[in-house]
Amino acid sequence: MHLIWLEDFIELARTRSFSRAAENRFVTHPAFGRRIKALEQWVGAELVVRTHPVSLTAAGQLFLDAATHSTDVLYAARAQLQDGSGPAEKTLRVATGRTLARTFFPDWYENINQRFGPFPVSVSTGGAQEVILRLGAGDADLLVIYSSPTTRLLIDPMRYESLTLAREILLPVVAADARGRPRFKLAPANAATPTPWLGFSQSLTLRGVLAKHLAGLPKKVSLRMVYEADSYESIHEMARRGVGVAWLPQRLVQEDVNERRLLVIGEPEMRVNFDISLYRVRGNDDALVNAIWDGVASDAIDRS
Template sequence: MELIWLEDFVALAETGNFSRAAENRHVTQPAFSRRVRALEDWVGAPLFDRATPGVTLTAAGQQFRTGADELIRRIIQLRRESREAGGQEAATLRFAATHALSFTFFPQWMRELEGGASLGPIRLISDSMQACEELMMHGEAQFLLCHHHTAAPSRFGAQFRSAVVGQDALAPFTAPGADGGPRWSLSDTAEEIPYLAYSDESGLGRIVEAQRFIDRMPGLRTVFSARLAASLATMAREGRGVAWLPVSLVESEVASGRLVRAGGVDLEVPVDIRVFRPTARQSPAAEAFWSELAAH
């Protein structure tokens, strides 16, 4: 059994489509299909029902799915820990953080936690929520810092736990008009309003999508999408439409009058800032950090 077979299995289970899964795995579909079949031969049972319109898991596949993610993560983590044994890398804290928080929250958070005493070497990878989840699932990061809302879907199940480390909010912002008020107002339901949306990779997009603003406001028309809140903030500042943005990210633009709220507090979405970690025990340095976080 090979690790890539497990990763192929997860990709196909998530997409339900051989072509998309093969594309995500950067391999031709025939080669991908052969690897999936090799895994099924190793297990000794079919894992996917190919007769349905979309590829679905069999009963054996559902059982295998329960441990596949954790097995991948543990294998990669074991390999990394073995390589790092006895070296300085073993003391390095590896964080993944979504783009917005890596700029606005992470530096200050580290200063507060250190309190005059260094936490040791730190490695930060800043990316989309989807990419950060992959890093965590594969054991490439020990901690993930992200915005979180209970209504938004997450890939993290019982094998992960989290702690709230801050608060933020998502609110609709737009450029000011000639009178200083919002150029596009969500209170004007008769007007068609250009909407600046998050792409599928974005965790903030999941949170906004869960609020179903587009269903509630039929006048919203998507004209632009991007995975970064900073990109949407720039487009909103240029007068291209309305975007739901983290309040912490646009404080300076709001203070200078370059962005104004496009709606009232009823359209604001309170969110937690959470740090996630695997439930399984990690390196001594990572566990020491978690203890420090709990004490703080």
Template sequence: MELKWLQDFVSLARFMNFTLAAHDRNITQSALSRRIRQLEQWVGLPLIDRSTYPVKLTPAGYSFLPKARKSVDMLCALREDTIEAHGSTEEVLSFATMSTLVLTFFPAWMEKVEALGGPFRTRFTEAYSSFSNNVATLFRNECDFLLIYAHDSVPAMQDLSEHDYLTLGAEQVIAVSAPAENGDPLHGVQSDGRLIDYLSYRDNSFFAQALPNAVFDKKALRFNTVYENAMSAALKAMAVSGHGVAWIPESLAIQELQTGQLVRAADPSFDIEVEIRLYRSYRLRGKRAGQFWRQAEEVALQANR
């Protein structure tokens, strides 16, 4: 029996969908199916009922699931405790986060946290990963902290409801465009039915899920998608070049708005406000991680006073 079989099973039990679970585990669907069958052969009983859609757990699967979760946690903890006891004495804090927050928020916020006691050695797991992958990294206990934007219109936020988090701030997400010669937006946003040349987020990104429910559906906007990318910085670059309208965090566009390379493409009723949150793993992987969380709590309290 291999640890990855248990991790595969826990993921499949969460999604009840082989395609989504395979994406979560970063393997092909056929590889996931093969490994689940290997686990079932090891157990000696079917764990997944494949006769229904979506799939569901068998009675044996429901009985096996809590033990599988506990085993995964125990084995990961064993590895981490061994590393902590015999590895490098300098603990590295692991963050899963979004590329925009790496650029615009993390450096100044980290300076405030370290002012209360530091420094801390940090690393990002995958700063350019999808939102769903970042959330899954926290669920698998493969990072200490998850630093993300948050909005109620994003379904995955419900999956995080049982994790402790701090609200670190808020951010306006605004529509921007290159200016025309008269200073008006080259690509303006109006609710009059006209097609808007749109610089779109990829489907698996946070804002691809937040914007439709929070803005687009309410405003009855019609888009001609001319470019797609999961990264706000890439969409900003295309907007500066005059290719269309992009909705990006305002902090990412401050310099371009000040220099006139970008202008607002819509009035503030087309903005959305998102929170900046720090989620913690159920099991922080070292003493320094606990200290960091306590200092982050103090910074959050100071910001919200």
């Protein structure tokens, strides 16, 4: 039995979704499913009911308590042993969004690891409010997040300082039909039939960015919400299936655009520019955090 199986099971119990848990654990959906199956075989009982959402069996509820207690005890023991054997190596704690953890963070981490490392890193993901709270509570050293009116409202510039790490673009994309043409076009404001639209739920940072941009367009478009989700990946998948038009980060859809599974539609003004930002609490005195911050600041796009 492997410790990661227990961590997988705890995450599955928390999210109630194989796909979301696999994403959070940075493994493929099939690999994650095999690990849960291996844990069930080791336990000798079925732990989950594979419904939507996933639920726990009676054995699963019982085992969840044991798994949570066991991992807590093991990590506490490891921390004590590390403390007793001299200074432990600094682990950089980074909070970020789930999509950024997949599309942006790996390349950025590789770059800073080569420049300032090697050093271990612990990444935690979640919604905008969740990861901002982690930074404020001292549970993260750095925050990598999409910059938006929402994040600027939630993050007090008197307490936090920021750097702009990269530019990003929301692209309006649709699936290609059998002839390789866009399945939908953006309907003008006076159109009788609006364009089916895959929208962001309120918890997503980029909802406000997109809404502000669409409201400011000189030529409005007519959209009809047919699907809404709190996951860019979920919206991405529905766009690939041809359900409607979606505005999605370029880094997330670039491969599909290159392969023409998704087509960028509309005039250039339909595209939305925004930033990927790095935050930390002002006055942080951690040597590794300061070294990374000062190094990144030298080539950052903007700082505040």
